[in-house]
Every structure is written in structure tokens, then in C-alpha cells.
Amino acid sequence: MNSLVTIYIYLNMKLEKTRFTEDFANINNLRFKRWILEPGMLFRSGSKWWGDKGPRDKQHNGLDLMLYETDERSQKAINPDTKVPIMYEGTLIKCIRDFLGYTLFAAHEIYEGDSQLFTIYGHVQKPVDTVIGKFFNRGEVISTISEPANSKIPPHLHISVALISKAIPLETLSWKLLDNSKDIIFLDPMRFI
Incomplete structure (x- = not known):
């Protein structure tokens, strides 16, 4: 994507920073101070943060959250069953399998031209079927982190x-569609959490 298009979108959408980090810490009773992010966890990173830390097949289209610093300056990792809040009020519209668990798509009533804002939560547990189509208020729990089966990649949350x-x-x-469509524009999640 053209970086000028990205700059235009950030300037014109007037999206407020969410309370995602605060909500995440509160619903999980974490003594949270800040996220600890390795380069491969960041948006548009070309390398992995796990295993051999080699190159990714494609640039990272989101942000991986796993480590945080507590208010006592110790380092902790999120674990399976860590609750995941929704970033903006919206409706969960789809759940698909991913390589570490499931991915949830949330549609928000925020538009830019002919496009709608979505937040995407990867590597979570499959929610009960009744939540698909359900409206959630900002900060409500939509799922929990999954335990990656047969994987050397530790539990973490991917957000796009x-x-x-x-x-x-x-x-x-x-x-596959997310990675290949020209009709999807990814934004840096760090601007919103």
C-alpha cells in the first residue's frame, strides 16, 4: 500500500485511540505497565519474532501481543485463557480457523469512503456460536487466547x-483474502491501542 494513502487515512478518519490496553489489563486483573514488543511483533515487520527469527513470507499485517512489564518492573507473558476485549463497539461477523487457533472479525460502524473499519483478533479460542452476529460494547470480552496445539510459537494475540x-x-x-486483496487497507494497530 502507498504510504501517502496511509497518511491520508490517518489524517482524515479521526479515529480516537481506544482503551484496549486499559481494558485488557483490567479484565485480566494484570498489574500492567506497558507492552514489551520485539521487532518481529510489529506492524509491517518482515521478520518473525519466534524460532529462527527468519524472514516472514509477507510483511506482518498486524501486531502480536505477548509480553508486558508489570508495575513492579517484572516481565510477564499472557497465557491461554487470557480474556480479549473488543477495541471499538461492533459486531462479531465471522470466525475462521488460523494456524494457532481461531480468528475473529469484528465490524464497526466506522467508514472511510466505501470501506468499513474491522478489527481482527487472531490466535484466540473458538467462541460459542451464539456470539457471531452479536453486538459488543467497547471493552467487552469476545474470546480468550488459545493454547497453540503442536506449535513452538507461544500463546499470543494477533491484532489487525x-x-x-x-x-x-x-x-x-x-x-488468504486479507493477504492478497487490494481492497483491504491495513492500519498500524499501535496507533489505536
């Missing part, structure tokens, strides 16, 4: 923030 064209049928949303 994206503008998705209304021309894309919601039932077609998948990681």
Missing part, C-alpha cells in the same frame, strides 16, 4: 486493524 471495501462479501473473509 483494517479498512475493508464494502464490495467484499463478508462470507469470503479469510487470511
Whole structure:
């Protein structure tokens, strides 16, 4: 994506920073001070933060959250069953399998031209079927972190923030589509959490 398009979107959308980090810390009773982020966890990173830390197949389209510093200056990791709050009020519209668990897509009533804002939460446990189609207020729990089965990658939360064209049928949303569509613009989640 052209960086000028990204700058234009950030200047014109007037999206407020969410209380995601505060909500995350509060619902999980964490003595949270700040996120600890390795380079491979960041948006647009070309390298992995796990294993051999080698190159990724594609630039990272989100942010991976795993480590945090407590208010007592110790380092902790989130674990399976850590609760995940929704960033903005919105509706969970789809759940798909990913390589470490499940991915949830939340649609928000925030638009830029012909695109709608979505937040995407990866590597979580599959929620009960009744939550798909359900509206959530900001900060409400939508899932928990999954325990990666047969993986050397530790439990973590992947978050993507994206503008998705209304021309894309919601039932077609998948990681393959996210990685390859020119009708999806990813935004840096750090600007919003």
C-alpha cells in the first residue's frame, strides 16, 4: 500500500485511540505497565519474532501481543485463557480457523469512503456460536487466547486493524483474502491501542 494513502487515512478518519490496553489489563486483573514488543511483533515487520527469527513470507499485517512489564518492573507473558476485549463497539461477523487457533472479525460502524473499519483478533479460542452476529460494547470480552496445539510459537494475540471495501462479501473473509486483496487497507494497530 502507498504510504501517502496511509497518511491520508490517518489524517482524515479521526479515529480516537481506544482503551484496549486499559481494558485488557483490567479484565485480566494484570498489574500492567506497558507492552514489551520485539521487532518481529510489529506492524509491517518482515521478520518473525519466534524460532529462527527468519524472514516472514509477507510483511506482518498486524501486531502480536505477548509480553508486558508489570508495575513492579517484572516481565510477564499472557497465557491461554487470557480474556480479549473488543477495541471499538461492533459486531462479531465471522470466525475462521488460523494456524494457532481461531480468528475473529469484528465490524464497526466506522467508514472511510466505501470501506468499513474491522478489527481482527487472531490466535484466540473458538467462541460459542451464539456470539457471531452479536453486538459488543467497547471493552467487552469476545474470546480468550488459545493454547497453540503442536506449535513452538507461544500463546499470543494477533491484532489487525483494517479498512475493508464494502464490495467484499463478508462470507469470503479469510487470511488468504486479507493477504492478497487490494481492497483491504491495513492500519498500524499501535496507533489505536
